[in-house]
Amino acid sequence: MTKAINEREIVLEVLLEITEHGMYSHIVLRDVLNKYQYLKKKERSFITRVTEGTLEHMMEIDYILDQFSKVKVKKMKPVIRNIMRSAVYQMKYMDSVPVSAACNEAVKLAVRKGFGSLRGFVNGVLRNVARNLDQIEYPTEPLKRLSIQYSMPEWILNLWLKVYDSDIVEQMLQAFQRETPLTIRCNLRMVTPKQLKEHLEAEGVTVKVHPYLEYAFHISGFDYLGDLESFQNGEFSVQDISSMLVSELAGPKEGDYVIDVCAAPGGKSLHMAEKLNGSGRVEARDLTEYKVGLIQENIERTGLSNVEAVQQDALIFDETSVGKADIVLADLPCSGLGVLAKKTDLKYKATKEGADSLAKLQREMLKNVQAYVKDEGKLVYSTCTINPAENMDNVHWFLNEYPEFELIDIHGSLCEELQKDVKENGCIQLLPGVHQSDGFFLACMKKRK
Numbered sequence: 001m002t003k004a005i006n007e008r009e010i011v012l013e014v015l016l017e018i019t020e021h022g023m024y025s026h027i028v029l030r031d032v033l034n035k036y037q038y039l040k041k042k043e044r045s046f047i048t049r050v051t052e053g054t055l056e057h058m059m060e061i062d063y064i065l066d067q068f069s070k071v072k073v074k075k076m077k078p079v080i081r082n083i084m085r086s087a088v089y090q091m092k093y094m095d096s097v098p099v100s101a102a103c104n105e106a107v108k109l110a111v112r113k114g115f116g117s118l119r120g121f122v123n124g125v126l127r128n129v130a131r132n133l134d135q136i137e138y139p140t141e142p143l144k145r146l147s148i149q150y151s152m153p154e155w156i157l158n159l160w161l162k163v164y165d166s167d168i169v170e171q172m173l174q175a176f177q178r179e180t181p182l183t184i185r186c187n188l189r190m191v192t193p194k195q196l197k198e199h200l201e202a203e204g205v206t207v208k209v210h211p212y213l214e215y216a217f218h219i220s221g222f223d224y225l226g227d228l229e230s231f232q233n234g235e236f237s238v239q240d241i242s243s244m245l246v247s248e249l250a251g252p253k254e255g256d257y258v259i260d261v262c263a264a265p266g267g268k269s270l271h272m273a274e275k276l277n278g279s280g281r282v283e284a285r286d287l288t289e290y291k292v293g294l295i296q297e298n299i300e301r302t303g304l305s306n307v308e309a310v311q312q313d314a315l316i317f318d319e320t321s322v323g324k325a326d327i328v329l330a331d332l333p334c335s336g337l338g339v340l341a342k343k344t345d346l347k348y349k350a351t352k353e354g355a356d357s358l359a360k361l362q363r364e365m366l367k368n369v370q371a372y373v374k375d376e377g378k379l380v381y382s383t384c385t386i387n388p389a390e391n392m393d394n395v396h397w398f399l400n401e402y403p404e405f406e407l408i409d410i411h412g413s414l415c416e417e418l419q420k421d422v423k424e425n426g427c428i429q430l431l432p433g434v435h436q437s438d439g440f441f442l443a444c445m446k447k448r449k
């Protein structure tokens with residue numbers, strides 16, 4: 001008997017949305033998992049794993065398919081190419097799926113989707129791939145090899161190879177493909193790290209303390225985060241360790257007024273509010289009503305009262321905020337090249353031109369928001385990317401344009417392992433695979449009196 005809901009069919013629908021209709025994987029996948037919450041944990045994990053894995057390895061998979069198919073992947077019908085891609089992923093990367101099952105299920109799905117006439121083609125190509133999987137020859141030219149082996153567009157590799165040695169770049173590429181446990185931040189206003197660990201463990205979650213901060217944990221072994229009582233109670237927030245460092249570097253004092261100019265969904269604002277210990281005020285701004293709604297939801301879940309979500313465009317100069325803030329957080333929109341492990345399809349959608357124009361947008365925003373910092377106040381600039389134009393170059397430009405600002409020493413706010421990577425006293429570029437974090441950039445500046 002055929003099941004009414006077939007996991008592979010769901011994967012196909014998700015892949016079509018992402019690869020053919022330009023949707024973002026984390027959004028489509030989140031919506032699908034919400035819709036199919038009633039599926040068993042095993043089925044939900046299969047959908048997530050095959051979707052993310054297929055996207056993660058898509059350039060390599062297409063390269064393999066092109067070696068065994070007369071019709072090149074680009075010329076295949078969208079439904080067929082996405083069925084084939086996910087089948088090759090299962091054959092190459094999932095020991096738990098027998099090769100014959102991956103082939104047979106792909107053929108059945110093609111027939112079910114109305115491509116019965118192509119069953120011989122799908123079966124033939126996939127069986128051929130299966131027979132030769134161990135003898136695939138990869139390009140020998142170093143850039144091409146890295147690009148195909150790790151499914152990373154060449155322009156991104158070139159960007160990184162200009163700044164880092166090839167072994168560091170390969171370390172980063174490996175880290176992007178490794179599964180990493182989720183990082184969470186304990187809501188210290190509600191529970192102690194010890195209590196949170198106990199609550200999570202009682203809910204069957206595996207918990208490990210993060211080596212960079214004692215109130216951050218790596219968690220794994222749960223099905224749906226939203227089902228965890230400790231999450232519903234606001235005892236923790238999901239946040240990468242790199243983002244937690246923003247508030248660590250900003251070091252708010254009781255009573256401070258903080259403006260987070262690009263705050264949604266609110267992770268850093270909430271962390272700042274928590275650090276203010278019920279005092280002061282955090283204004284968490286973002287562009288759209290929808291984004292402000294996301295911040296609001298998180299404020300309500302965590303029960304913090306000294307943070308407020310406000311709709312405000314960072315590109316529009318806000319006269320009323322001039323010289324008012326003790327701390328301005330500028331965690332600006334960026335190319336996201338540091339979080340490619342989480343947003344698997346971003347690497348195919350991002351472009352060099354896009355990254356360049358984001359660097360310009362960041363400068364436009366910095367021009368406005370620097371004015372909100374009061375004398376002796378701080379400006380923390382951060383991005384989740386690994387692109388000098390958006391990071392160090394922007395800091396140099398900024399310090400040149402606004403000489404009243406200077407970088408401040410951040411060594412004391414970082415653990416020993418990170419201290420050695422501080423640049424120019426006040427900046428740090430975190431690299432996945434090198435550091436135990438996402439790729440992230442931080443710069444901490446102070447406005448002279």
Ligand SMILES: C[S@@+](CC[C@H](N)C(=O)[O-])C[C@H]1O[C@@H](n2cnc3c(N)ncnc32)[C@H](O)[C@@H]1O
Nearest residue numbers: 262263264265266267268286287313314331333
């Ligand atoms: C990197 S994300 C911020 C993440 C956030 N700081 C956190 O920790 O949860 C960048 C944010 O900038 C917002 N944004 C983009 N353009 C903006 C603008 N012109 N004004 C204000 N916010 C903007 C986006 O909506 C997005 O939420």
